[in-house]
Amino acid sequence: MATQKRLVSTLLDRCGRTYAAEAGITLADKPSPLYRLLVLSVLLSTRISSGIAVDAARELSRAGYRTPRAMRESTWRQRVDALRRAHYVRYDESTATALGDGAALLLDRYRGDLRRLRGDGLTARLREIPRLGPVGVDIFCREAQQVWPELRPHLDGKTLDGARSVGLPTDSDGLAGLVPSGDLARLSAALVRVSLDRKLADGVVEAA
Structure with missing residues (x-):
């Protein structure tokens, strides 16, 4: 045995x-990689294969949407097109909306920096992100514990x-x-x- x-x-x-490494994210306690992990967690939250979700995260990153500001400044159509290039097609339109709304929320409440969410109440604050339910929160925390020791x-x-x-x-x-x-x-x-x-x-x- x-x-x-x-x-x-x-x-x-x-x-x-x-999953972050698979999506090409070198995770660090910095705004951009943390945001890219959040986007990946949102994409993985839907009933779609993890491979497609990872490909979609890569495609959004290639399109330049690596920060909340860049995501918010993109158009809904640009986000939809990026998701479709990765064959993320069942939830492409609603996810494109959620990503735009989530970016706006992060900018308005946390200046676009996920490090401002750390501390007591993190889970509740993450749940405010559109499309990030309990499954997505667990995904984010499982991976973020690599750089946020308090999650371990x-x-x-x-x-x-x-x-x-x-x-x-x-x-x-x-x-x-x-x-x-x-x-x-x-x-x-x-x-x-x-x-x-x-x-x-x-x-x-x-x-x-």
Whole structure:
């Protein structure tokens, strides 16, 4: 039977890439990468494949919409076109509206800087962002814990489901103790991936 240490090592090797990294975001405690993570979290919140959402985040970034100001100054049509280029088509029009409204909210309340949301009440403030429901908030916090230590450990239901699927501890403290704190975002991403893919989970267990 695989040890927990080997399981975690295999998880990180095989599927420990964060969604931010997949979208080409070098996460840092700076306004632009944090905003790009927020946009990615909004895109991942809809019932659409994670691959399409990641591609859409990349396309919006290529179009230059890397800050709330740039997003707000883009037209609704430009945002729709960028989403459609990434085949984000089921929710393209409503998402384009939500991204514009969200950018305006961030500029009006937080001067376009997500670091101003940090602290007590973060979850409630994130929920004010259009289209960012509980799922999107968890996505943002899972990934932002890489650069916001006060969020650690953020191991939500999806990550614990993934832990259960490969035989790892299903309590946050026990799971967090298996990796250095700086690897929690990667571990969370890996566990979410195996929670969504039984074949991937089985492959990790067999390889470990």
